[in-house]
Every structure is written in structure tokens, then in C-alpha cells.
Amino acid sequence: MSPTAPPVGVSVADRSAGRSSSSIGGAIDDTPAVYHALLPRNRLNEDESIDVRSLTRPTSSGCVVVMAAAIVSCLLLFLNGGVVMALVNVLADWGFTYMDDDQITQFIVLIGPVLLLVIQWLLIDYVTTRLRRAR
Secondary structure, three states: OOOOOOOOOOOHHHHHHOEEEOOOOOOEEEOOHHHHHHOOOOOOOOOOOOOHHHHHOOOOOOHHHHHHHHHHHHHHHHHHHHHHHHHHHHHHHOOOHHHHOHHHHHHHHHHHHHHHHHHHHHHHHHHHHHHHHHO
């Protein structure tokens, strides 16, 4: 057993007493003093515990956040599609000759909303980052 690797099955009480228990046979052997000195200081000892409230509070990860992002993205794509289609119609009315080509119009109508969505999400990330720093 190397002094830097933690022994298998070491409990908090065994660590403070300088012992380690094997998970196979349950035998107790002495750990080197070097191992005890190498333990990080932020490990839990017998008197410390994990606050259960910190484990049960709602977090900003999970299915709800992914679903909300998908719904917002769909809504923005729908609105962006309408804006791009209106822009294509306005440009065609103003006399832009390349708007008469169906391939160019189709490319603009398909790519335009997605590009707008990427720009909108970058702006949303920028604003939320700024608001978090302000607090």
C-alpha cells in the first residue's frame, strides 16, 4: 500500500485512530503516519456532518432547466421565422433581384432564424453573467 493512496474501506473513525480496515476480511492494520499527514485538511472528521438541507434544495440543473431551454428555443425560432419571412418579403418589395431566386430565399428563411437564435442565446448568456456579477 502506498502512503499517498487511501486504503480500501477506511472509515472516518479508523482514519483518526490511525487504522484502516480491509473491505475483504475486515482485519484492522496500522496505517503509516505519513498517510495520516497527507490527508487533506478539508475531509470530514467525527464531529462534522453534511447538512441535509444543502442536498434537498432546488438546483439549477436537471430536466426542468433543459425543458425550459427547449421551450424558449422553440418560441424564439417561431418568432425569428416570422421576422425573417417578413424581412424577405420587404426586401423583395424593395426590388432586390436576388430575392426572386427560390434557392436563395429558401436558404435565408432556413438559416436566418437559427442564426438569430444563436445571437439571442449569446445575448441571454451575456446578460445573465452581468446580472450574477452585480450581486
